[in-house]
Amino acid sequence: MSSRFETFTPLSGANFGGLARLPGKTDAHRFIQAAESEPETLPRALAEFQGLMLLRGMDAIAQEPSLLVRLSRIFGPEVENYRHTLTPLNMVHETVPEIFVVSNTPPVGRQPPRRPEPPLTEDGKLPTRFPHRRGWHTDQSYRRPPPDISLFFAVIPVPQGQGQTLFANGTAAYEALPPALKARVDGLEGLHVSLSAKRSRDEVLAGVTPRPLLPHEQPQRQPVVRVHPVTGRRALYLCEYGQMDWLEGPFVGMRPGPDGDGAELLAELMSHLTRPEFIYVHEWTPGDLIVWDNRCLVHAATWFDAANEMRLMWRTTVSGNPGAAYAGESKSWIAA
Numbered sequence: 199m200s201s202r203f204e205t206f207t208p209l210s211g212a213n214f215g216g217l218a219r220l221p222g223k224t225d226a227h228r229f230i231q232a233a234e235s236e237p238e239t240l241p242r243a244l245a246e247f248q249g250l251m252l253l254r255g256m257d258a259i260a261q262e263p264s265l266l267v268r269l270s271r272i273f274g275p276e277v278e279n280y281r282h283t284l285t286p287l288n289m290v291h292e293t294v295p296e297i298f299v300v301s302n303t304p305p306v307g308r309q310p311p312r313r314p315e316p317p318l319t320e321d322g323k324l325p326t327r328f329p330h331r332r333g334w335h336t337d338q339s340y341r342r343p344p345p346d347i348s349l350f351f352a353v354i355p356v357p358q359g360q361g362q363t364l365f366a367n368g369t370a371a372y373e374a375l376p377p378a379l380k381a382r383v384d385g386l387e388g389l390h391v392s393l394s395a396k397r398s399r400d401e402v403l404a405g406v407t408p409r410p411l412l413p414h415e416q417p418q419r420q421p422v423v424r425v426h427p428v429t430g431r432r433a434l435y436l437c438e439y440g441q442m443d444w445l446e447g448p449f450v451g452m453r454p455g456p457d458g459d460g461a462e463l464l465a466e467l468m469s470h471l472t473r474p475e476f477i478y479v480h481e482w483t484p485g486d487l488i489v490w491d492n493r494c495l496v497h498a499a500t501w502f503d504a505a506n507e508m509r510l511m512w513r514t515t516v517s518g519n520p521g522a523a524y525a526g527e528s529k530s531w532i533a534a
């Protein structure tokens with residue numbers, strides 16, 4: 199059966215990613231209904247796009263948030279219910295608990311990332327490369343098994359030129375690694391931990407006393423090179439200052455801490471992974487929705503003027519197909 203969807207790849211300004219749409223006027227109801235009637239099309243397109251899919255004109259989701267959950271279910275068996283996973287309730291949508299709310303306004307009150315210093319590159323562009331750009335991560339990598347896919351919907355984005363979301367293609371970056379570095383990272387494990395554990399690079403450098411962690415908060419080992427369960431392709435799987443364990447990591451079996459050889463390797467890998475040819479920058483307009491694959495992409499948020507702008511975004515997280523490396527594991531983040 200042929201598909202009703204049209205796809206376009208790559209996304210503007212990038213070497214990967216793609217847009218999916220239906221012919222005619224876009225409407226989220228019609229789009230999601232069509233996606234449900236041919237449930238393999240969008241997941242297949244996501245894999246073809248190397249893990250990044252843009253949908254435009256999904257405005258109706260803002261009035262009917264359960265549509266976002268319906269769309270999420272197309273991408274995997276399990277859509278996280280944030281009321282069941284120790285998430286602070288002020289960050290969970292009131293009536294649809296599968297929606298994690300990202301906003302600088304109450305009751306969430308989440309502040310944007312710091313502005314890079316200097317704010318622009320020498321040629322006047324938005325800095326995207328690590329370490330000028332910081333905050334690169336893949337969602338919830340401090341969990342085993344980690345999630346597969348995130349959906350992020352712009353209810354109220356900030357004006358273009360700020361509050362962008364940046365994506366880096368871990369598959370292309372891995373494939374472009376020099377052979378010696380590839381050999382070094384194959385089989386290596388990173389040690390990931392939530393920011394709430396206070397083991398970030400900044401906190402370790404500041405000498406913050408580590409707090410005891412409960413069993414379900416423990417740092418988790420993750421392969422630095424993940425084999426994608428759908429495509430079979432290998433991708434770099436890494437975070438940087440905020441979501442690696444800088445006390446005992448960032449890598450298992452290497453000298454730990456900000457001055458260790460693990461830190462040096464992480465900087466080299468992150469700088470490579472965020473090279474311009476692996477990046478897509480998304481400028482948000484209301485009604486945009488991005489689906490990304492956390493198994494093969496990392497992403498970062500950029501600064502916005504939170505004193506004068508309001509931003510309201512909704513995220514869902516889909517899991518259930520992390521790959522053979524996690525077969526049979528129980529969820530590390532659920533308190534016993």
Ligand SMILES: [Fe+2]
Nearest residue numbers: 335336337497
């Ligand atoms: Fe994220």
